[in-house]
Amino acid sequence: MRLLRKIAFPISLVYALVVHIRNYLYDVGFLKSRSFDIPIICIGNLSVGGTGKTPMIELLVSHFQHSHRTAVLSRGYKRKSKGFLVGRAESTVEELGDEPFQIHSKFPQVVVAVDANRTRGILELKKRVNPNVILLDDAFQHRKVRPGYTILLTTYSNLYTDDWYLPTGDLRDAKKEARRANAIVVTKCPSSLPQIEKDVIISKIKPIKNQQIFFSSLAYDFPIGDAKVISWEDLGNLKITLVTGIAYPEPLILWLKNQGLVFEHLRFGDHHYFTKNELALFKSKECILTTEKDYVRLTGKLKNLYYVPVRHHFLNNEQDILAKELSNFMMQGS
Template identity: 55%
Template sequence: MLQLLRKIAFPFSLIYLLIITVRNYFYDIGVFKSKTPNTPTICIGNLSVGGTGKTPMIEYVIRLLETRKLAMLSRGYKRKSVGFQLGNEESTVLDLGDEPYQIQQKFPTKSIAVDANRLNGIAQLEQLIKPAVILLDDAFQHRKVNPHLSILLTSYACLYPRDWYLPTGNLRDSKREARRAQLIIVTKCPTNLSEEDKVAITRQIKPKIHQKVLFTSLDYAEKFKDDLGQTVDDILFQDKQIAVVTGIASPEPFIQHLAALNLNFEHLEFSDHHHFTATELKRINGFDVVITTEKDFVRLNGKVDSLYYLEVAHKFSEKDKSVLKETLESVF
């Protein structure tokens, strides 16, 4: 039914394409102004509405730049706070949003901030923190900021050259804008992706002379974690009534991974960044065990009993990892 509605909405996608094309053209010719920050700024984003693995990529980049005085700026989607917020020990998921809060918890020594106005957020960080580098989360389409480096993510299962525009497809920005990226990373690839397949995908992307195409797959942790951060084996879940709860843009790889572990579960799927109602939580708590993603865990923790999550990271070849690190260092 959803696919049928998307096809019916095709005329609206043409209108949407016209609007974003005109908007980008006005930025290109200077009618709308872009500002390059004084601080080296790295943008990590995509052309689609989600599902490319931005949060694990942010975490990966933070680890590669661990020795730098780093700050991350995000919009903080669906947070309850307003304006600029700098994360601290007392911050909650409602203050920062699920993804920034997750990163704040994993990297407490880094400065994690949210602001829908990216220029204001950057100015605040420069004044308060004076970071050596600022990571912009999901800001590729926010052209008021002209970053020093742009990393564009596209998922293997839904490459942007093969996608279409909202609401028929998943693209929220023009395919032509991919030219602004220095790195294009194809995420969520099969672990056995051949060199021939990589060449074929690169041909579809048609990178410009200044661009490099890299490939990464998802690397799930071997063990689950509970609400105390302690690791447990999946054998603990045998003969239990299990609910797998997801509120992310693309849960398919997560579900496929759990199915490969031979777990018998019911998948309760919600929209991206979903805030759970009392009725939904009551249903979820009716299961013996609840398994969720790391991103969903920060919204469910304290509200659901017997809650476990599985960490995930990006995995690059040594060659592509080296290219990524070298490109990141080039901004300094």
């Protein structure tokens, strides 16, 4: 795979040129961006997948849901439907896509909608439910919409500053576009990160004036199956098969090993819809452990199924600073 990526370097140069031209056309106004008279918060990244966007959306939903009419708008990647859809009680994971369905299931009082056309999606949300804050999931590259506040995510182990363009690297947008972010969150950090290492990362990012840099790690909670929590110790008494269909399962794998668990790992592509043969294989296993995103595609199909909840844990209580930033933004927009 690494060799193929190196061979594809000329293609990445063409890709980079197209990306820069597109952004330039938006910057000079040849391609139009639209603002809205409603607070819109965008969560995104410069690379492909695996930076922790869904846990960040859920964190923001938790922050806003009791004080604001909150809506989440996602593309609904790999969903088996088209156009604008709002999550309903009878909605399925195939209709909404795994990540929006996960959010819809966890926060049924929050409106979750999907539409690849974000402008249309925002207009439909305003017309149908009139939210007073919209969270745009994975929309950093969707420049047809100009959000009021943008949170850019980049991972500790693969900073966008050290990356290169697709297909040689993982970048899908230009590094300099990070200047459009109000806040940059370095995700998947070690739970204890020395200040000197933070300073090195900040020096690489080179934040512009008033741009905040935050650091977070992933926190995993006790596994859940059939709405029941199981301890790591009890889980360790079972023969575990870890099933993952996410971009980068390495942090979860490391966490499980640190809990002393022994398991086989069946790895699938991101957003993978499991086949009948794969489900039959899973049914033959004593215990299937999976991610929350995979769980919504597997629940109801297996009896021996557990998932590991994950959330962002901001280092040094930086979440309070971000919350204050968001409160200030909402007050300015009201």
